Amino acid sequence: xxxxxxxxxxxxxxxxxxxxxxxxxxxxxxxxxxxxxxxxxxxxxxxxxxxxxxxxxxxxxxxxxxxxxxxxxxxxxxxxxxxxxxxxxxxxxxxxxxxxxxxxxxxxxxxxxxxxxxxxxxxxxxxxxxxxxxxxxxxxxxxxxxxxxxxxxxxxxxxxxxxxxxxxxxxxxxxxxxxxxxxxxxxxxxxxxxxxxxxxxxxxxxxxxxxxxxxxxxxxxxxxxxxxxxxxxxxxxxxxxxxxxxxxxxxxxxxxxxxxxxxxxxxxxxxxxxxxxxxxxxxxxxxxxxxxxxxxxxxxxxxxxxxxxxxxxxxxxxxxxxxxxxxxxxxxxxxxxxxxxxxxxxxxxxxxxxxxxxxxxxxxxxxxxxxxxxxxxxxxxxxxxxxxxxxxxxxxxxxxxxxxxxxxxxxxxxxxxxxxxxxxxxxxxxxxxxxxxxxxxxxxxxxxxxxxxxxxxxxxxxxxxxxxxxxxxxxxxxxxxxxxxxxxxxxxxxxxxxxxxxxxxxxxxxxxxxxxxxxxxxxxxxxxxxxxxxxxxxxxxxxxxxx
Amino acid sequence: xxxxxxxxxxxxxxxxxxxxxxxxxxxxxxxxxxxxxxxxxxxxxxxxxxxxxxxxxxxxxxxxxxxxxxxxxxxxxxxxxxxxxxxxxxxxxxxxxxxxxxxxxxxxxxxxxxxxxxxxxxxxxxxxxxxxxxxxxxxxxxxxxxxxxxxxxxxxxxxxxxxxxxxxxxxxxxxxxxxxxxxxxxxxxxxxxxxxxxxxxxxxxxxxxxxxxxxxxxxxxxxxxxxxxxxxxxxxxxxxxxxxxxxxxxxxxxxxxxxxxxxxxxxxxxxxxxxxxxxxxxxxxxxxxxxxxxxxxxxxxxxxxxxxxxxxxxxxxxxxxxxxxxxxxxxxxxxxxxxxxxxxxxxxxxxxxxxxxxxxxxxxxxxxxxxxxxxxxxxxxxxxxxxxxxxxxxxxxxxxxxxxxxxxxxxxxxxxxxxxxxxxxxxxxxxxxxxxxxxxxxxxxxxxxx
Numbered sequence: 001x002x003x004x005x006x007x008x009x010x011x012x013x014x015x016x017x018x019x020x021x022x023x024x025x026x027x028x029x030x031x032x033x034x035x036x037x038x039x040x041x042x043x044x045x046x047x048x049x050x051x052x053x054x055x056x057x058x059x060x061x062x063x064x065x066x067x068x069x070x071x072x073x074x075x076x077x078x079x080x081x082x083x084x085x086x087x088x089x090x091x092x093x094x095x096x097x098x099x100x101x102x103x104x105x106x107x108x109x110x111x112x113x114x115x116x117x118x119x120x121x122x123x124x125x126x127x128x129x130x131x132x133x134x135x136x137x138x139x140x141x142x143x144x145x146x147x148x149x150x151x152x153x154x155x156x157x158x159x160x161x162x163x164x165x166x167x168x169x170x171x172x173x174x175x176x177x178x179x180x181x182x183x184x185x186x187x188x189x190x191x192x193x194x195x196x197x198x199x200x201x202x203x204x205x206x207x208x209x210x211x212x213x214x215x216x217x218x219x220x221x222x223x224x225x226x227x228x229x230x231x232x233x234x235x236x237x238x239x240x241x242x243x244x245x246x247x248x249x250x251x252x253x254x255x256x257x258x259x260x261x262x263x264x265x266x267x268x269x270x271x272x273x274x275x276x277x278x279x280x281x282x283x284x285x286x287x288x289x290x291x292x293x294x295x296x297x298x299x300x301x302x303x304x305x306x307x308x309x310x311x312x313x314x315x316x317x318x319x320x321x322x323x324x325x326x327x328x329x330x331x332x333x334x335x336x337x338x339x340x341x342x343x344x345x346x347x348x349x350x351x352x353x354x355x356x357x358x359x360x361x362x363x364x365x366x367x368x369x370x371x372x373x374x375x376x377x378x379x380x381x382x383x384x385x386x387x388x389x390x391x392x393x394x395x396x397x398x399x400x401x402x403x404x405x406x407x408x409x410x411x412x413x414x415x416x417x418x419x420x421x422x423x424x425x426x427x428x429x430x431x432x433x434x435x436x437x438x439x440x441x442x443x444x445x446x447x448x449x450x451x452x453x454x455x456x457x458x459x460x461x462x463x464x465x466x467x468x469x470x471x472x473x474x475x476x477x478x479x480x481x482x483x484x485x486x487x488x489x490x491x492x493x494x495x496x497x498x499x500x501x502x503x504x505x506x507x508x509x510x511x512x513x514x515x516x517x518x519x520x521x522x523x524x525x526x527x528x529x530x531x532x533x534x535x536x537x538x539x540x541x542x543x544x545x546x547x
Numbered sequence: 548x549x550x551x552x553x554x555x556x557x558x559x560x561x562x563x564x565x566x567x568x569x570x571x572x573x574x575x576x577x578x579x580x581x582x583x584x585x586x587x588x589x590x591x592x593x594x595x596x597x598x599x600x601x602x603x604x605x606x607x608x609x610x611x612x613x614x615x616x617x618x619x620x621x622x623x624x625x626x627x628x629x630x631x632x633x634x635x636x637x638x639x640x641x642x643x644x645x646x647x648x649x650x651x652x653x654x655x656x657x658x659x660x661x662x663x664x665x666x667x668x669x670x671x672x673x674x675x676x677x678x679x680x681x682x683x684x685x686x687x688x689x690x691x692x693x694x695x696x697x698x699x700x701x702x703x704x705x706x707x708x709x710x711x712x713x714x715x716x717x718x719x720x721x722x723x724x725x726x727x728x729x730x731x732x733x734x735x736x737x738x739x740x741x742x743x744x745x746x747x748x749x750x751x752x753x754x755x756x757x758x759x760x761x762x763x764x765x766x767x768x769x770x771x772x773x774x775x776x777x778x779x780x781x782x783x784x785x786x787x788x789x790x791x792x793x794x795x796x797x798x799x800x801x802x803x804x805x806x807x808x809x810x811x812x813x814x815x816x817x818x819x820x821x822x823x824x825x826x827x828x829x830x831x832x833x834x835x836x837x838x839x840x841x842x843x844x845x846x847x848x849x850x851x852x853x854x855x856x857x858x859x860x861x862x863x864x865x866x867x868x869x870x871x872x873x874x875x876x877x878x879x880x881x882x883x884x885x886x887x888x889x890x891x892x893x894x895x896x897x898x899x900x901x902x903x904x905x906x907x908x909x910x911x912x913x914x915x916x917x918x919x920x921x922x923x924x925x926x927x928x929x930x931x932x933x934x935x936x937x938x939x940x941x942x943x944x945x946x947x948x949x950x951x952x953x954x955x956x957x958x959x960x961x962x963x964x965x966x967x968x969x970x971x972x973x974x975x976x977x978x979x980x981x982x983x984x985x986x987x988x989x990x991x992x993x994x995x996x997x
Contacts, residue, residue: 228807
C-alpha cells in the first residue's frame with residue numbers, strides 16, 4: 001500500500017546497521033540494465049524547456065525541473081550464501097513551481113513531451129489550489145542561473161561496472177574470515193547508489209550531475225550457547241561518496257590505533273575489519289561489565305560522527321528550528337534567539353563545526369543542490385558559539401541571509417525537495433596530537449569505537465549513545481575491554497566538556513546512508529568528519545540486564 | 548486505474564504466468580492511490596496524491612531465483628518482464644534456502660476495504676486539515692499534522708495454482724499541538740481502515756488538551772516509578788518485542804528467546820500471567836491481510852507475500868510464549884508449521900478505561916507518548932527512548948501536575964513482568980493495545996525537551 005517498497009531488515013540480525021528498513025526505488029532490473037546509458041543530455045534540456053515554458057504560460061513565477069534516473073544495487077549475504085541481490089532503476093520527472101506565491105509539485109514517469117507538459121500544468125494547478133491556505137507568499141533567495149554545467153563524483157571505479165560475482169566473492173571472503181575467527185553468524189552487504197540527475201530552472205540553470213555513493217558493511221555475531229549469550233560487532237566502514245575503489249584497502253589510508261584497532265580514511269579493508277570484528281565480538285562475550293559513573297570519553301571518529309549527526313546536525317536544521325517538523329522529527333533547542341544573541345555557548349572554545357557539500361569522498365559532496373545552488377562550505381559553530389544554520393532558498397531570508405546554503409535535496413524524482421543535512425563536521429585540532437597522546441592524559445576514561453545504540457529527544461537536549469567496542473583507560477593506559485557501556489548527556493553540557501581534539505592526521509568521516517526525515521518520509525545520505533576527541537566527566541550507565 | 552478488481556487482477560496474473568518458461572513462476576500485483584496533506588505553523592506545507600500499479604515477477608530454475616518489476620501492462624511488456632526475471636534467475640547464484648512455491652491456499656475473508664476511504668479526494672483532505680488547524684489557531688496554539696490515506700489492492704498468483712486478492716483502505720492521521728510560548732506540547736495519532744470512524748476534530752481536541760495541560764512542567768528525580776502507559780506509548784515497545792519473535796534467531800541463540808545451553812524459551816512463562824497476546828486477521832477493528840510471509844511487517848521482505856495464509860495465532864498465553872514465527876525454509880528444516888509474522892497483534896486487556904487506571908493509582912506517572920526508541924541490548928530487549936508531548940504526575944487517583952520528560956531504559960520483557968493492570972484496548976498502528984499500568988518502570992535521566 002505504501003508508495004515505496006521497503007525491505008524490512010529486522011529479521012536479519014541487522015540491528016547494528018541502524019536502519020529499520022531499506023527503501024528501494026522503482027523497478028527491479030538486471031545488473032546489466034544498470035549500465036545502459038540514460039537519455040541524452042540534449043534531450044533532457046529539450047524536455048526541461050517544455051516544462052519551463054508550460055508552467056510559465058500557466059502563470060508560474062518560478063519553476064524547477066528534475067529529470068532523474070536513480071539506480072541502486074544492494075547485495076545481501078549471510079555466512080556462506082547470497083540472500084538477495086536487488087538491482088533497481090527509477091526514472092521520471094519532478095516539476096516544482098511557485099504560482100500565486102505558493103509551492104506546487106507534480107511528478108510523472110511519463111518522460112515524453114506530452115507527459116511532461118501535462119505534469120507541468122498539474123504542478124501549477126496544485127500551487128494555485130494550495131494558495132488558498134497560504135498566509136505568507138514564498139520568497140526565494142536569489143540564485144543566478146549557471147547555464148549548462150556538469151558535475152560528477154570523482155570516482156575511479158564505477159561500482160555498477162564491477163561484476164556482481166566479484167562483489168559476492170568479496171562478501172563470501174568477509175564472511176568466511178569472520179567465521180574462521182570466532183563469529184557464529186555474519187551478515188554482509190554492499191549498498192551502491194548512482195543518481196543521474198538533470199536540474200533546470202527558470203533562473204537559467206541546466207545542471208547535469210552524476211553522483212555515486214557506496215556502503216560496504218557487515219555485522220558479526222559471536223555466541224556462547226552454554227551461557228545463553230550473544231554479542232555483535234558492526235563494521236567500522238563509512239558510507240562514502242566514492243566508487244568501488246573505496247574497497248581497495250590501501251595501507252596509506254589506514255591509521256593504526258591502540259590495541260590492534262584500525263581507522264580507515266578513504267579506503268577500507270573489509271576482510272581485515274571482519275577478522276578483527278569476529279575476535280572482538282568473541283572477546284565481548286567474557287569482557288567485564290562497566291561500573292556506572294563519570295568518565296572522560298575518548299571518542300573515535302567512527303563513533304563521534306553519529307553524536308555530531310544527532311546533537312549538532314539535526315538541531316541546526318532551520319526547518320526544525322522554525323517548527324516545520326514539529327509533528328514528526330520535532331523542533332530544536334537551538335532557537336533563533338540563541339543564534340541572534342551571538343553568545344550561545346554550544347560548546348567549548350575548541351568546538352568548530354563546519355557545514356559543507358564539497359569535502360572529497362563524502363556522502364554530501366555534490367556540484368549543486370536540488371534547487372541549483374552551488375556547493376559551498378560555511379560555519380555552524382565558531383569557537384564554541386552558534387553562528388549559523390542549514391538553510392535553503394525559501395528559508396534563508398528568515399536568518400537574514402542573502403543566499404541559500406545549498407541544502408536542498410529530494411531522494412527521488414517523485415519526491416519534493418526540501419531542506420536536508422549537508423556534511424556537518426568537527427574541525428580537527430590545530431595542535432599536533434595522536435590518539436595515543438590523548439589517551440596518555442586520561443586518568444579514568446573509556447575509549448569508544450564505532451556507532452551503536454542512539455537516541456535523542458525531539459528538541460535535541462538529552463541523548464544516549466552506545467558503541468561497538470569499549471576500552472577502559474586507567475592512568476593513561478588502556479587496561480582492557482568493557483561491555484554494557486552507554487553514555488547519557490545534554491547536548492550543550494557535552495560539547496562544553498570537549499577538552500581535546502586530535503589533529504588533521506586523525507581526521508576521518510562517518511556517514512549515514514539512509515537518514516530519514518519528513519512526512520512522507522524521505523532518505524538522504526550525509527557524512528560527518530572529525531578527529532578523535534576527548535570529552536570530560538560524562539555520565540556512563542550500565543546497560544546490562546537479566547530477563 | 549491503479550485499483551483493479553479481483554477479475555482484472557487475475558486476468559493480468561494469468562497472462563503473466565502463461566508466458567512462463569521457468570520451473571516455477573509467481574506474480575505479485577499491487578496497486579494503490581495514496582494521498583496526503585501535511586501542515587505546520589497552522590498552514591499547509593505540502594499535499595499530493597500518487598497512484599501506482601506495479602507487477603513483480605519471480606522466476607525460479609532449480610534453486611536460482613530472479614525478480615523483475617514493471618509498471619506497464621500491455622502483452623509485450625508483460626512478456627518482456629517474465630523473460631527478464633528468467634534471465635536474472637539464470638544469472639543468480641543458487642539459494643540453498645529456497646523452498647518451492649505454495650499451491651492453492653484457503654484465504655480468510657477480510658473486511659479491510661471501506662468505500663468511504665476509497666472516496667477521499669483533495670477537498671476532503673483539505674477539510675480535514677482545516678478541522679485540525681482552525682481550533683488551534685482560535686486558541687492561539689500552533690498545529691502541525693500529517694494525514695495520509697490509501698486505497699489499494701494486492702493480488703498474487705503462481706504456476707502451482709495459487710491465487711489471492713485483497714483490497715484495503717487505510718487512513719493515518721497525527722497531530723502535534725504546541726503552545727506558542729513553547730512550554731506545552733500535545734499529540735494524538737489515529738489509524739483506521741474506514742474514514743467514517745475517524746474524528747479529526749476529537750483527536751485534535753485531545754492534542755490541544757495535552758498541550759495546554761503539559762505547560763510549565765515540574766522536574767521529578769529520575770528513578771523507578773509506577774507508570775501508566777497510554778496505548779500510544781505502550782505500542783512501540785510491544786511492537787518491538789513482537790518484531791523480535793523470529794524462531795530462527797531464537798534457535799540460533801541470538802534473540803531474547805534463546806536459552807542458556809541452547810534451545811528456545813518457547814513454552815516458558817516469560818511474563819506476568821495476565822499477559823495474553825494474539826493476532827487475528829479477521830478482527831473487525833484491525834482487519835489484517837489474508838496472506839503473509841515475506842511482506843509481513845516484522846519480516847525480511849520487499850518482494851511481496853510468499854502466499855502463506857494468515858490465521859489466528861496465539862503468541863503469548865497467560866504469560867507463556869506459545870508461538871514464534873518462521874520463514875518457510877526454517878520451518879521445513881525444523882519440521883514445524885511455517886507460521887508467518889502477523890500483520891498486527893492484539894494485547895488482550897480488561898474493561899477499565901484510562902481514567903479508571905488513573906483513579907486507582909496512589910502515586911505514578913502518566914506517559915502519553917514515547918519517542919526515539921532504540922534497541923540498547925538485543926539479548927535482553929533493553930530499549931532506550933524518551934517520554935514526549937505530555938507527561939503527568941498522578942497522586943491519590945488524580946493528575947496533579949505536568950512533569951518534565953524522562954529518558955527511560957527498559958525492556959518490554961521486564962515491563963510485562965511488572966504488569967499491575969491492563970485497561971481496554973484501542974487501535975494503535977494496526978494493533979489493539981490497552982493502557983498498561985506498570986510498576987518499577989526505569990527512568991534514567993531528565994530531558995529539557997518540550
